[in-house]
Amino acid sequence: MFCLLVFMCFGDRVEDKKIKEIEQVERRMVVNHSRFNILNFWPSLSKIVLRKRWAQFLQLRKDQEEVILPLIRARREVKEQRLRNLNVEGNEHVVSYVDTLLDLQLPDEKRKLNELEILNLCNEFLNGGTDTTTTALQWIMTNLVKYPQIQEKLLLEIKEVVGEGEEVVKEDDLGRMPYLKAIVLEGLRRHPPARLVLPHAVTKDTVVGEFVVPKNGTVNFMVADMGWDSKVWDDPMAFKPERFLNGEREVSFDITGSREIKMMPFGAGRRICPGYGLAILHLEYFVANLILSFEWRAVDGDDIDLSEKQELTIVMKNPLCAHISRRDAGSRAQVHD
Numbered sequence: 400m401f402c403l404l405v406f407m408c409f410g411d412r413v414e415d416k417k418i419k420e421i422e423q424v425e426r427r428m429v430v431n432h433s434r435f436n437i438l439n440f441w442p443s444l445s446k447i448v449l450r451k452r453w454a455q456f457l458q459l460r461k462d463q464e465e466v467i468l469p470l471i472r473a474r475r476e477v478k479e480q481r482l483r484n485l486n487v488e489g490n491e492h493v494v495s496y497v498d499t500l501l502d503l504q505l506p507d508e509k510r511k512l513n514e515l516e517i518l519n520l521c522n523e524f525l526n527g528g529t530d531t532t533t534t535a536l537q538w539i540m541t542n543l544v545k546y547p548q549i550q551e552k553l554l555l556e557i558k559e560v561v562g563e564g565e566e567v568v569k570e571d572d573l574g575r576m577p578y579l580k581a582i583v584l585e586g587l588r589r590h591p592p593a594r595l596v597l598p599h600a601v602t603k604d605t606v607v608g609e610f611v612v613p614k615n616g617t618v619n620f621m622v623a624d625m626g627w628d629s630k631v632w633d634d635p636m637a638f639k640p641e642r643f644l645n646g647e648r649e650v651s652f653d654i655t656g657s658r659e660i661k662m663m664p665f666g667a668g669r670r671i672c673p674g675y676g677l678a679i680l681h682l683e684y685f686v687a688n689l690i691l692s693f694e695w696r697a698v699d700g701d702d703i704d705l706s707e708k709q710e711l712t713i714v715m716k717n718p719l720c721a722h723i724s725r726r727d728a729g730s731r732a733q734v735h736d
């Protein structure tokens with residue numbers, strides 16, 4: 400998933416070694432996030448009291464700049480060459496996220512983004528889209544192992560759409576797979592990777608039930624509890640993709656919550672996750688191809704434990720361990736996680 404996001408971010412010419420370097424600097428920043436977060440409070444004091452931590456943070460930031468700025472500069476160079484009609488890349492040019500940021504003009508300030516702002520947005524893109532999507536994917540695959548009848552039904556739908564003998568599900572096929580869409584939505588409802596959204600603040604004194612939240616007060620939302628509310632969802636702790644299908648076997652669920660909010664795995668409103676469309680596409684694409692290529696079975700005697708653990712996202716306490724075998728060859732392999 401991380402490789403895929405690196406390609407989308409910087410274009411498809413990033414070598415494996417470079418991807419590893421990017422992964423290392425990003426990971427170090429993410430796992431130290433809460434240790435560094437405290438530096439935001441009263442920086443003039445923390446620069447004295449937490450001198451060592453500031454030094455670690457600044458070093459890590461420097462490492463990030465050393466690894467990522469050359470990639471941003473390379474895209475700028477390609478862009479300039481294309482503008483000069485030198486087109487070193489031949490006819491094929493894949494637009495990357497960085498290309499769009501280089502083109503962006505801030506409407507209010509009437510200026511372009513500088514390099515460090517682009518770096519920050521790349522960090523956000525790479526980190527926002529990795530753990531969230533892989534965690535959701537693991538939970539969904541877990542349920543397909545736990546409930547083989549759902550996996551079987553999905554396989555039938557996939558084969559019906561791609562045709563017998565076809566080995567790959569293409570992006571265009573996904574739109575004709577309502578059961579797949581329902582499985583992904585059910586996975587996000589039952590196992591939302593983020594239990595809280597990012598902190599929001601109210602813009603004026605606001606009454607919520609019996610409470611007054613004063614202007615600028617921080618508010619957050621219990622994402623999982625909303626999706627598990629038995630007043631809204633029938634048998635909420637069960638994994639039932641059918642709940643998202645109407646009679647015509649179509650999904651008409653508004654994940655953005657613009658009409659009503661029954662669950663919000665991506666948040667809702669102006670600050671909804673900007674990557675929600677991409678995340679759903681990645682989940683549908685990976686689930687469909689993993690199921691078309693492989694049969695997933697529980698290890699004998701394992702009834703699949705759905706206990707949770709808080710890491711960067713809510714992950715499986717006991718990661719999925721399953722037998723997978725190629726659907727065509729029947730060869731067997733055991734995989735972890």
Ligand code: HEM
Pocket residue numbers: 404523524525527528529531532535591592593595596597598664665666667670671672673674675677678
């Ligand atoms: C299953 C996958 C994902 C889940 C469950 C998820 C969930 C969320 C949630 C709950 C928020 C906070 C929304 C709020 O505060 O109201 C958020 C924000 C964000 N997400 Fe995602 N996300 C996913 C995938 C992605 C992807 C693929 C990307 C980009 C490649 C991404 C980029 C971001 C960014 C940049 C923000 C911050 C937006 C802001 O500051 O306003 N996310 N996401």
